[in-house]
Amino acid sequence: MIRRRIGRPGLLGAMARTAVVAGTATAVSNRVERRAADRDAQQQMVAEAQQQQYAAQAPAQPAPAPPAADDRIEQLSKLAELKAQGILTDAEFAAEKARILAG
Structure with a gap:
């Protein structure tokens, strides 16, 4: 059992x-x-x-295209007019001119 x-x-x-x-x-x-x-x-x-x-x-x-030569010339012309009118100093003119040409 x-x-x-x-x-x-x-x-x-x-x-x-x-x-x-x-x-x-x-x-x-x-x-x-x-x-x-x-x-x-x-x-x-x-x-x-x-x-x-x-x-x-x-x-x-695409990388932005550099400004066309005509556009640069136009910008430089306007910049020269501003300098001739006495709005820009020689230093400001030189800085902007360098920026436009480098761009």
């Missing part, structure tokens, strides 16, 4: 139950972390793909 214990589990039963609970908690925790890592990796891939697609679609901005 086998005797069964009635009531609270013994030491081995309590240890077994604790091991099952701890193992289940660890398995669930690992699965949650793995899913989060997979989701983060997928979001990163989508973001990179969108950046590449945007870069391919966006036309390169």
Whole structure:
């Protein structure tokens, strides 16, 4: 005849139950972390793909063209008139002339 214990589990039963609970908690925790890592990796891939697609679609901005020679001559003529009228000093005239010629 086998005797069964009635009531609270013994030491081995309590240890077994604790091991099952701890193992289940660890398995669930690992699965949650793995899913989060997979989701983060997928979001990163989508973001990179969108950046590449945007870069391919966006036309390169051309550098602004330097002012045409006629435009420079016109600006220098106006500058000379302002200097002749006494509105600009020699230093101001030289600075603006250098800016126009460098542009």
